[in-house]
Amino acid sequence: MPSTPLLELRNVSCSVEPGQPLFHDVNLSVNEGDILVLQGRSGCGKSTLLKCIAHLVLHDGETRYRGSTPQKQGIPSYRTRVLYVPQRPSLLPGTPRDFLKSISSLSAHKAASKTKPEAAAARAIERALEISSAWAIEGELWEREWSNLSGGEAQRIVLAVAVALNTAEVLLLDEPTSALDAESSSMVEKYLVNEIHSDSMLKALVWITHSEEQGRRVGTRFIQLCAGGCTEDPTPPV
Numbered sequence: 001m002p003s004t005p006l007l008e009l010r011n012v013s014c015s016v017e018p019g020q021p022l023f024h025d026v027n028l029s030v031n032e033g034d035i036l037v038l039q040g041r042s043g044c045g046k047s048t049l050l051k052c053i054a055h056l057v058l059h060d061g062e063t064r065y066r067g068s069t070p071q072k073q074g075i076p077s078y079r080t081r082v083l084y085v086p087q088r089p090s091l092l093p094g095t096p097r098d099f100l101k102s103i104s105s106l107s108a109h110k111a112a113s114k115t116k117p118e119a120a121a122a123r124a125i126e127r128a129l130e131i132s133s134a135w136a137i138e139g140e141l142w143e144r145e146w147s148n149l150s151g152g153e154a155q156r157i158v159l160a161v162a163v164a165l166n167t168a169e170v171l172l173l174d175e176p177t178s179a180l181d182a183e184s185s186s187m188v189e190k191y192l193v194n195e196i197h198s199d200s201m202l203k204a205l206v207w208i209t210h211s212e213e214q215g216r217r218v219g220t221r222f223i224q225l226c227a228g229g230c231t232e233d234p235t236p237p238v
């Protein structure tokens with residue numbers, strides 16, 4: 001008997017304006033070990049699709065995570081398991097360290113974890129510093145106001161937060177290296193690909209990129225989104 005997919009989308013449709021569907025009837029399964037590269041023309045709805053999967057925008061259709069609906073699991077808990085990582089942080093107050101501390105305590109609480117929120121926060125901060133230092137982010141940047149970080153620094157820190165929380169089985173990555181130079185991009189790509197095969201929580205990635213080269217480097221499956229839904233290419237687009 002085939003095993004239950006990690007994540008399954010059934011007839012997911014979304015309209016940003018009433019009566020004007022951006023895309024409709026997206027059907028997709030994500031399995032452990034998958035790195036799904038999501039591509040399509042600018043404005044076709046890739047970010048919106050990731051937000052539908054994370055239950056951040058209203059949509060039609062059904063999402064199943066390990067066979068059950070996010071509603072059954074509880075949406076806040078589901079969002080810690082299937083985590084949307086934005087391309088850049090919206091205007092956040094304070095420093096990345098403050099942010100990680102509050103979000104990790106909250107995640108421990110929402111995930112109904114047995115770990116005490118303070119212990120979860122301390123572990124997440126330690127891990128985030130380790131990850132970000134592998135991406136050439138110095139520790140002192142965690143103490144700097146978000147508004148005083150460069151686009152590339154903020155992008156790597158947001159990504160390090162998502163990985164360090166270690167609650168997600170699926171990360172929904174919205175152009176995660178769009179603000180990075182080739183060398184920094186390569187460090188992030190290698191780390192994320194390795195993470196899927198490590199003993200961490202992370203089991204799969206859905207990765208939006210406009211770079212076909214990057215898609216070929218990281219992807220194991222290749223999805224094209226268009227108004228009519230999505231199609232899977234058997235090989236990376238050339």
Ligand SMILES: Nc1ncnc2c1ncn2[C@@H]1O[C@H](COP(=O)(O)OP(=O)(O)OP(=O)(O)O)[C@@H](O)[C@H]1O
Binds near residue numbers: 022040048
């Ligand atoms: N809240 C909103 N209200 C109105 N229109 C929206 C809203 N959010 C997104 N859109 C529109 O929906 C369309 C799809 O946006 P989305 O960001 O999902 O596209 P995308 O494929 O990720 O684009 P890109 O590749 O340029 O990042 C765009 O035309 C965008 O302007």
